[in-house]
Amino acid sequence: MSTPYPFTAIVGQDDLRLGLLLNAVSPAVGGVLVRGEKGTAKSTAVRALAALMPEVPVVPGCRFSCDPASPDPACPDGPHAEAAGVSRPARTVELPVGASEDRLVGALDIERALAEGVKAFEPGLLADAHRGILYVDEVNLLHDHLVDLLLDAAAMGASYVEREGVSVRHAARFLLVGTMNPEEGELRPQLLDRFGLTVEVSASRDTDERVEVVRRRLAYDDDPEGFAARWAEEEGALRERIAAARALLPRVVLGDGVLRQIAATCAAFEVDGMRADIVMARTATALAAWAGREEVTADDVRQAALLALPHRRRRNPFDAPGLDQDKLDQTLDEAGPQEDNDGDDDPDPGPDGGGDGGGGGGVPPQADGEDRTPPQPPQGSGGD
Template identity: 65%
Template sequence: MRDGSNDSKTSVQQAIPPETFPFSAVVGSDDLALALVLTAVSPDVGGVLVRGEKGTAKSTMVRGLAAVLPHQLVVADCRFGCAPGDRTACPDGPHDPATPAASRAARLVELPIGATEDRVVGSLDLERALGRGETAYQPGLLAAANRGILYVDEVNLLHDHLVDLLLDAAAMGRNTVERDGVSVSHAARIVLVGTMNPEEGELRPQLLDRFGLTVEVAAPREPGLRAEVVRRRLAFDADPAAFVARFEDDQEALRRRIAQARAGRGSVTLTDAMLTRIATVCAAFEVDGLRADIVTARAAVAHAAWSGRTTVTVADVRAAARLALPHRRRRNPFDSPGLDEDLLDRLLGDDEPDPEPDGQPDADHEPEPEPDRGDGDDPQAQPADHDGEAGESAPRPEPQRAQHESTEPGSEPGAEPESEAEAGTPTAPAAAAASGVSAADEPYRARLLRAKGVGKGDPGRRSNALTSTGRRVGSTSAHTGPVHLPATIRAAASRGGEATGRLLVLPGDVRRSVLQGRESNLVLLCVDASGSMAARKRMEAVKSAVLSLLLDAYQRRDKVGLVTFRGAGAELTLPPTGSVDIAARRLRDLPHGGRTPLAEGLETAYDTLRLERLRDPNRRALLVVVTDGRATSGSDALARATRVAAQLRHEGVESVVLDCESGRFRLGLAARLAEHLGAEHLPVGDLAASAIVGAARTARPATGRAA
């Protein structure tokens, strides 16, 4: 569900329909299958985050998991699914011990990314409140997911205010509602399972840490395995009932094995030696806090129970650490999650061969991987050419630092001309030879750049907008949103009615709050990578500035895009995406050299913004042009650039020009470009927030002396 529907009947899967793809029929996702099974064996592990490219059966496996979970006993007619004998406070309680228990299938509750806050936590039952004058609570999705699985597809796109609600519920195991005259607290012991495509953006660190385990999935590269995946999918689509029946024995065996592991988990012994090894591994990977140690220990116990052992071994710890630590190790914002498995093996050492579990069901079709498999045999290991990401966190080679000397014969080191126009028109081979790759300096905290006015885009942290959370600035008669009680009372009072001495509030009197907060924007970076940018090591400063803007966009939950122009044209190096780490990698490897096709760069930016406006009309864009303002590609290059800039201004595009010109003699071309764009002109040295603070500190003593 991606439409934000409030119909609970479509969000809560009470029973798994027969057309659900069987969990045991999925091939090529062994790590994901193991992580989900361990969570099923021990729900206190804390859930699973599944990261991977589209079309890798992430959602298929999560939805199939509910079909192999054991049934659970609940108190009859309890809306919160309390277990018989549970003495935890319940709004439908206290429950009489003599109340008959009912058996139900494990629940899988899907949380749409467009769901409202009321639908998630529950709210005041307006029908009973307005019709009968009763204050009654209507449970939300957290209540429905109690003792079950709460599944969020595309969890990285979830609104920040919903993320905060999930954080509270996952941490406390309870949901507390204090709003609209309702004060309710109920159990919300949920297993949080989320899937995401990293190309669409990363998760907030707080939510990332709440997931007990994480798995990186990718499509298998082996042709035979890919063919088997397609073969099974086609067979399922042709006759779902026959396909499900074909794997029913495997499903039942898996269901029994999970139940046996749950029952045997309490008898598994975690020795002090194994606990010390877990602490050693977590300390070596520099994870923050102690949650990683706790989750690894719980997952190791669950893995031992799943394997039929009564004592945790090194193999169990290794399997648990591979799933519990990658997303918790300390890393920079642009670093991808991963784990150095060679370091893990050195820390754990060897262990005796695992004993064969007695009396286990046939696992020919079960998705359990070998816990101590080498990297070369792991079908989940990502290939080296998979967008530059690998399963291990080996340090990336430093890009080769470009030489900033002129490539023209007879020129002296460091004397590269400011532009090709100053050095004459180079031939094509000479222009190609002038290209290079500069390393970037360390990013810094950038000053806040924001769009003007008030928008209505997705919640974020950059520009002012009307959002679902924030400061109340008015009321409306819309049918959704939090109730504006004073406005509702005023509407009922102004309507009048019978002189009964009581205020009669009708459904038409209800007013909703209009809230103003912050929105996320599309930050499109248009970067000049021509030869003039290599003079005086400008490209290093440019890359540092753009990396700082990317870091700022990451923190403010923006989408980013990257347009570069050099040589004979411009290129959309990175289409707009929520993954700023991919943009950072593209930027680090960005070559420079050649002429300056400024007009082509602005035209590419204009076309990109036009398409994005069609895709998402509510998301406002901020164009950041990083250039020295020179235009040297073509006889009328500057005139064409001026015309495109005027067109962008006419379309109302918010723009900022980062002026990269340096030296004693400056032409001021970037400032003129900013005038044509109607943009803010900002020297690249003033982008750092510390520059504003430094200027203020310098101005205060001068002001004091003048007084």
């Protein structure tokens, strides 16, 4: 097996790396759609990310990568007897543009099913990607019905195959990464909305950065193992940070004041439906865990909006991609301080201290034993 290019050796592309890392911390974010030109480290980053993911414990011999601690009761290879699991590295599975439906979801042998009464099922790429990464290059060129199947499985965490009245279901939870060049055609808005985050990438115009990219790539091509060894310490530190953020994630507090900022931001940019609000909340929580904090701040909400809203907002065909950052800052400012004022108008301290009634429900400015009449904006409690 070839040695992947180290994730920490990638030059620039900060948004791309952050989007991938947030999904590694919290797969519930919903994947990443990477838009931009070719030759910008999209495939390199995805393949490198798999080496940073924690190893996956699986049931020995199970083709569907069932977790020994909680095997899928509907697994076609089940039921599984209690046995010690084995660990394997997380997989990166690539879906080619020309793949068939059977290759994606799996093939069912109808003749054996009808003649012998057994569900002879050959797993597809969705089963291979379970508990790993599914990478779709040029997702905008994939047939629409395959994109529908792919995104349905990603949303439900399961894949269903039905032929001639015979059906098979298996778990299919994976980190979905799609790439596309907008010049070759757009995705339908309904499909765009199913990707959690979106990132715009382009080649750097900075001469020093381009020189460093070429220098590192040539060094890797000459000696992949030696190059990877020189970055092993940085890779190990990043791997540990991902594991620590995953462990911290369940303890991160998403306060009512922050939720109000999320809702106000989605309303201000006129996104359809509620998926944007949910994705922003999950992304902001992952950002806080990634920063080592147990509370979401306005800075997390701002960064989450820049990743989760650009492909969901209503815009004309000739509008520039991305968000109006001045409008975003104004919306966060208006939603944040107003929430603090609602709960702090009464200067008399309550018997139970901060955290009561009408305020931000977890907004950081409510400090222990201290009652301040002027509200503090949530931005002041954040950190990079």
